[in-house]
Amino acid sequence: MNVNSPAAFFVGNIPVFGNLILSPMDGLSERPFRSLVRKSGSAMSYTEFINAMDVLAGIPRIQKKIAYYEFERPVVFQIFDDDPDRILNAARQLIPFQPDILDINMGCSAHHVAGRGAGAGLLPQPHKVASIIQNLVRNLPIPITAKIRLGWDDHNRNYLEIARIVEDCGAQLIAVHGRTKAQGYSGRADWDAIAEIKTLLHIPVIANGDVQSVANIQRIQTHTRCDGVMIGRAALFNPWIFSYRDRQQVSQKEVKLWIDTHLNEMIEFHGIDQGLILFRKYLKRLLSPYQLNEETILPLLTETDLDKFKHNLDLLFNSSLIFKP
Ligand SMILES: Cc1cc2nc3c(=O)[nH]c(=O)nc-3n(C[C@H](O)[C@H](O)[C@H](O)COP(=O)(O)O)c2cc1C
Numbered sequence: 011m012n013v014n015s016p017a018a019f020f021v022g023n024i025p026v027f028g029n030l031i032l033s034p035m036d037g038l039s040e041r042p043f044r045s046l047v048r049k050s051g052s053a054m055s056y057t058e059f060i061n062a063m064d065v066l067a068g069i070p071r072i073q074k075k076i077a078y079y080e081f082e083r084p085v086v087f088q089i090f091d092d093d094p095d096r097i098l099n100a101a102r103q104l105i106p107f108q109p110d111i112l113d114i115n116m117g118c119s120a121h122h123v124a125g126r127g128a129g130a131g132l133l134p135q136p137h138k139v140a141s142i143i144q145n146l147v148r149n150l151p152i153p154i155t156a157k158i159r160l161g162w163d164d165h166n167r168n169y170l171e172i173a174r175i176v177e178d179c180g181a182q183l184i185a186v187h188g189r190t191k192a193q194g195y196s197g198r199a200d201w202d203a204i205a206e207i208k209t210l211l212h213i214p215v216i217a218n219g220d221v222q223s224v225a226n227i228q229r230i231q232t233h234t235r236c237d238g239v240m241i242g243r244a245a246l247f248n249p250w251i252f253s254y255r256d257r258q259q260v261s262q263k264e265v266k267l268w269i270d271t272h273l274n275e276m277i278e279f280h281g282i283d284q285g286l287i288l289f290r291k292y293l294k295r296l297l298s299p300y301q302l303n304e305e306t307i308l309p310l311l312t313e314t315d316l317d318k319f320k321h322n323l324d325l326l327f328n329s330s331l332i333f334k335p
Contacts, residue, residue, distance in 0.1 A: 028053030051252030
């Protein structure tokens with residue numbers, strides 16, 4: 011992520027200096043975690059997805075979802091909805107907050123999203139995909155991108171059609187999670203399908219799904235020839251993956267420093283009580299590579315007093331932690 015080196019790829023006219031990117035993750039890729047990961051090597055910052063209806067209704071929690079630090083640029087706001095006009099209107103309201111790029115979620119498999127025709131629910135509606143992208147490209151001053159899955163289910167893997175539409179309608183990048191909606195997060199991500207999309211398109215293609223280690227990064231790059239690699243769940247137990255380090259290479263001291271910094275960011279962002287409670291979901295995942303029994307982990311994950319929490323953490327990290335086999 012060195013701005014003096016050439017860009018890895020461009021999103022329209024926006025250079026991206028690096029090819030590893032933190033996935034958007036609802037409830038997780040908010041500013042505290044995302045900005046730390048950005049510092050550790052992720053090349054651009056996607057917000058968690060934002061409901062267009064919430065934007066139009068002026069729901070206050072949107073402010074937190076779109077908060078970012080200047081150093082995180084390029085910043086991508088991700089929107090979901092099933093209605094082209096509502097998406098455009100919401101996007102227009104978000105433009106004053108100065109995102110660099112606007113992304114449309116065409117991958118969410120959750121019932122309350124896909125079930126109403128948004129997220130992955132857009133994949134069986136190619137005409138709507140075309141309207142959404144065209145509408146945005148014609149009316150907004152920033153690049154438009156999309157994040158897709160391979161299709162609704164095994165019988166409807168229309169990823170080539172969708173990818174072609176996204177590009178033909180003027181989008182400037184596509185990220186592909188190599189699973190269908192029906193798969194959810196089960197089975198293996200199909201990297202062959204991502205490679206097919208890369209062969210077909212001229213805009214940058216970001217490969218996503220099942221990258222868990224540095225070796226996987228190299229494998230997916232060789233396999234798909236994609237312009238970038240997006241990493242989601244593995245970033246939660248190994249945020250150092252963005253600097254090409256596997257978790258076993260990260261010292262206990264570095265993990266503790268990460269925890270302290272992340273906790274401070276969470277408290278600054280959410281306030282002490284909420285910050286501490288929300289921090290637990292990250293801590294649980296970050297500690298998951300270590301062999302820890304319930305008696306050790308449970309008091310830590312249920313502590314509500316900040317000083318006691320910090321004290322317990324210090325005790326834990328003053329002992330020798332052993333990785334799971
Ligand atoms: C908890 C969670 C929340 C997610 N939220 C979003 C989201 O808001 N927008 C999105 O495009 N994808 C979302 N995803 C999907 C991820 O971006 C990614 O496509 C998926 O996890 C596969 O990548 P991975 O194998 O590296 O985790 C989410 C995934 C998880 C696990």
